[in-house]
Amino acid sequence: MGYEFGELPYAALLGIAYLFILNIITLIVYIVDKARAGGGASRVPESTLLGLAMVGGAAGALLGMLLVRHKTRKWYFRLTVPVLLAAQVALVVWIVFFAPGIS
Helix, strand or coil, X not given: CCCCCCCXXXXXXXXXXXXXXXXXXXXXXXXXXXXXXXXXXXXXXXXXXXXXXXXHHHHHHHHHHHHHXXXXXXXXHHHHHHHHHHXXXXXXXXXXXXXXXXX
């Protein structure tokens, strides 16, 4: 069971668009927070950074951590962000290939 490329239901396409946009936003927020870290400007709270990862932006968060080496010393970021990414990937795979009755 599953869908061929181009046959995904509208709801699945909306979900993919949501994840794409949210991950771009999350990546930008991580980059901006890293830039602010050295200059003494107001920072993005860690709860916001993890919250963005939790609601679907884990790929952007992990990319931000790797590209600009942001929050890589914090154990809870090193643990939580990859676990969230694995869960989000598993959810997308399940929706695309196995979700009953999605349309």
